[in-house]
Amino acid sequence: xxxxxxxxxxxxxxxxxxxxxxxxxxxxxxxxxxxxxxxxxxxxxxxxxxxxxxxxxxxxxxxxxxxxxxxxxxxxxxxxxxxxxxxxxxxxxxxxxxxxxxxxxxxxxxxxxxxxxxxxxxxxxxxxxxxxxxxxxxxxxxxxxxxxxxxxxxxxxxxxxxxxxxxxxxxxxxxxxxxxxxxxxxxxxxxxxxxxxxxxxxxxxxxxxxxxxxxxxxxxxxxxxxxxxxxxxxxxxxxxxxxxxxxxxxxxxxxxxxxxxxxxxxxxxxxxxxxxxxxxxxxxxxxxxxxxxxxxxxxxxxxxxxxxxxxxxxxxxxxxxxxxxxxxxxxxxxxxxxxxxxxxxxxxxxxxxxxxxxxxxxxxxxxxxxxxxxxxxxxxxxxxxxxxxxxxxxxxxxxxxxxxxxxxxxxxxxxxxxxxxxxxxxxxxxxxxxxxxxxxxxxxx
Numbered sequence: 001x002x003x004x005x006x007x008x009x010x011x012x013x014x015x016x017x018x019x020x021x022x023x024x025x026x027x028x029x030x031x032x033x034x035x036x037x038x039x040x041x042x043x044x045x046x047x048x049x050x051x052x053x054x055x056x057x058x059x060x061x062x063x064x065x066x067x068x069x070x071x072x073x074x075x076x077x078x079x080x081x082x083x084x085x086x087x088x089x090x091x092x093x094x095x096x097x098x099x100x101x102x103x104x105x106x107x108x109x110x111x112x113x114x115x116x117x118x119x120x121x122x123x124x125x126x127x128x129x130x131x132x133x134x135x136x137x138x139x140x141x142x143x144x145x146x147x148x149x150x151x152x153x154x155x156x157x158x159x160x161x162x163x164x165x166x167x168x169x170x171x172x173x174x175x176x177x178x179x180x181x182x183x184x185x186x187x188x189x190x191x192x193x194x195x196x197x198x199x200x201x202x203x204x205x206x207x208x209x210x211x212x213x214x215x216x217x218x219x220x221x222x223x224x225x226x227x228x229x230x231x232x233x234x235x236x237x238x239x240x241x242x243x244x245x246x247x248x249x250x251x252x253x254x255x256x257x258x259x260x261x262x263x264x265x266x267x268x269x270x271x272x273x274x275x276x277x278x279x280x281x282x283x284x285x286x287x288x289x290x291x292x293x294x295x296x297x298x299x300x301x302x303x304x305x306x307x308x309x310x311x312x313x314x315x316x317x318x319x320x321x322x323x324x325x326x327x328x329x330x331x332x333x334x335x336x337x338x339x340x341x342x343x344x345x346x347x348x349x350x351x352x353x354x355x356x357x358x359x360x361x362x363x364x365x366x367x368x369x370x371x372x373x374x375x376x377x378x379x380x381x382x383x384x385x386x387x388x389x390x391x392x393x394x395x396x397x398x399x400x401x402x403x404x405x406x407x408x409x410x411x412x413x414x415x416x417x418x419x420x421x422x423x424x425x426x427x428x429x430x431x432x433x434x435x436x437x438x439x440x441x442x443x444x445x
Contacts, residue, residue, distance in 0.1 A: 005031075005073030008159065015158030016225070016423040020167070021045075021052075021119070021148035022209060024226040024392030026421050027155065031070060036143035038071040039128055040064075040152060042083040043112055045119025046210030047362045049229045051168040052149040054180040054375040056083075057090050060097055063149055064104055066156035071106070074145055078108060080128045084118070085111040115355045117212070117269055117305040121146050126273065132343035135275055135301060141340060163410050165428040167223050168377065172370045173232035174201045180377050183223055184428035186385030186439070189230055190219025195380050199232055207231040211239040211365045212306035222386050222439075231370075239310055239365050242318060247325055250318050254287035257315040264308035264319045270301060272351040274344025277301040279308045279319035286322050297330065299323040300337035307356060311364060385428050386439040389414055397425045399440060405433045413440050 013028035021041065040063065044052045056063055064081075071079050081098075083091060091111065098104045110128055112118050122133050124146060131142040139146050147155075154164050167185055172178050176197020183192060189206050193199055208217045209228050217230075233240050245253070264279035271277050276298050285296050299322075308319040330336070348354075362368055390396040397414035401407060407427045416422025431444035 008069065008073055011161070012155055012158045013423065015154070015161075015163040016426055017151065017154045017158050017164055018225050018391065018423065019148060020150035020154060020225065020228075022213065022226050022228055024224075026391070026423060027147075027151060029421065030145065030147075031073065033074065033140055033145070035074045035076050035140060035145045036078065037129060037145070038067060038074060038076040038079045039124060039139075039144055039146045040067055040079065040081045040107075040149065041119055041121075041124060041146050042081065042149050043119035043124065044084070045117050046212055046214070046228065047116065047358055047365060048172050048231065048367050048370065049170045049210060050372055050375045051170045051180045051228060051377075053087060053090060054377050055153055055168055056149050057093070057375070058377055059153065060094060062156050063152045064097075064107065066152050066159060067147070068103065068106070069159065070145075070147065070152070070155060076145070077106070079106055080108050080110050082110045082112055082124060082128055084114050086114045113355070114358045116307065116358050116361050117303070120269065120303050120305060122273060122275070122303065123269060132274070134343045135341040136337045137340035137343075163412075163424075163426040164225055165410055165426050167225060167227055169223065169227055170229040170372070171196060171232070172229065172367070172372070174199055174204055174234065175232040176200060178370065178372060180372070180375050182377055182379045184380075184382045184385050185225055186222050186387040186428050186442075187380070187382040188220055188222050188384070188386070189217055191382060191384070192223070192230060192380065193219065193232060201234055203235060204232045205235050205237065205240040207233060207240055207243065211237075211367070212310055212361075213304055214243075216240065216243045222388070224388060226392060231367075233366075237366050238316070242309065242316065245318065245321070247321075250321050250325070251287055253315075253317055254283050254322065258283045258287055258317055259315065260284060261314065263312045263314065264317075266350070267307055267312040267354055267356065269305060269307060269356075270303050272348045272354055274347045275301050276344075279323065282322055282326065283317070283319055286326055296326055297335065297338060299326045299330070302327075311356060311361060382429055383445055384431075384441070384443045386441045387413065387425055387428060388439050389425060390438065391416075391421070391423050396438075397422060399436055401433050401436075401440065403433055403436060407431065407433060407442060 009028045017027040262280040302323040414425040435441040
């Protein structure tokens with residue numbers, strides 16, 4: 001890594017940049033390597049989300065310019081911009097930009113099919129390069145670094161000395177003004193709904209990030225750096241209802257209704273790609289306490305895409321939840337993934353016939369009526385924010401402010417306690433600190 005690029009990674013860390021697509025991995029760590037290919041992930045994996053498309057369409061130079069700098073620092077001679085082929089208007093505009101601007105000559109455009117979960121790094125790398133990531137491994141092991149559109153945008157701002165204090169999210173469903181919004185980090189979901197005209201139905205369920213890989217939230221919960229969307233849905237939405245089940249309900253349902261039909265496995269995208277993950281056997285092992293057979297460490301190969309439970313299972317069971325529960329249980333017992341292993345030699349012979357069209361998935365999730373017509377980015381302000389002190393991968397940051405202090409946008413509120421993975425916490429609004437617990441609470445009034 002050149003001295004110049006060391007300064008780039010320092011700026012990225014100082015700005016608090018993490019993976020904005022949902023993973024939340026500290027970006028400065030991801031950039032501390034070398035690679036041959038940089039992949040810009042514009043696949044917008046989760047059905048219904050469109051914030052990355054909006055950002056790429058409105059501010060392409062703000063994504064592509066930092067991509068060039070990052071590729072140079074990584075030593076990557078090729079940049080691949082991956083976007084679904086169905087976005088024809090945006091595709092034409094980007095192709096015109098890439099062909100007309102000499103700066104972007106190293107960027108290759110990749111048109112993706114509209115299948116789910118095409119944004120998964122294992123699928124994306126295989127489609128973009130023909131290479132397969134080792135089982136339990138990372139894209140870096142096949143010479144690739146994958147960066148989400150919004151992450152690259154935040155990297156560009158970091159190089160201008162601007163910290164991450166806002167988030168781009170898609171707001172869908174039963175709300176007065178659905179759309180793509182730039183919101184302050186730490187704003188509550190309830191304040192967002194109120195600012196957009198309120199919910200159009202009584203007692204809606206709020207789902208953050210999407211119905212496939214998201215989670216139920218309350219109105220008092222807040223937007224974090226990894227938040228991608230907010231879905232305001234009827235209480236009867238079957239996908240949202242399933243999220244209410246606790247682990248004992250999941251187990252009881254599995255014991256009473258799992259027929260071992262193996263549809264969850266036959267449609268699993270990772271299994272079809274050749275990796276060792278068979279959700280039907282995981283269900284058998286956990287629901288019936290057969291923890292030795294099969295080897296349940298296969299759950300660490302689950303991408304948590306949700307195809308098994310939200311689409312495949314005819315009994316409305318939750319294989320994905322079981323994989324998550326088992327990952328937690330095994331980790332608590334000191335059992336971990338077996339480490340990076342050779343990638344599969346071949347994929348399932350049925351893979352091409354079992355790809356999941358996104359439109360079919362949208363219909364089954366009950367989202368067809370909620371798709372956005374206008375994806376232009378609009379901004380929301382907040383009267384109050386509650387900014388988490390703990391990041392997804394780092395230890396809790398130590399506050400530098402106290403209750404009663406006046407703070408301004410971008411000001412450092414807390415310093416990391418972890419030397420490698422931790423990140424500073426910045427204020428997303430100007431106002432007064434009125435409470436500090438696991439979050440720093442700020443009011444603008």
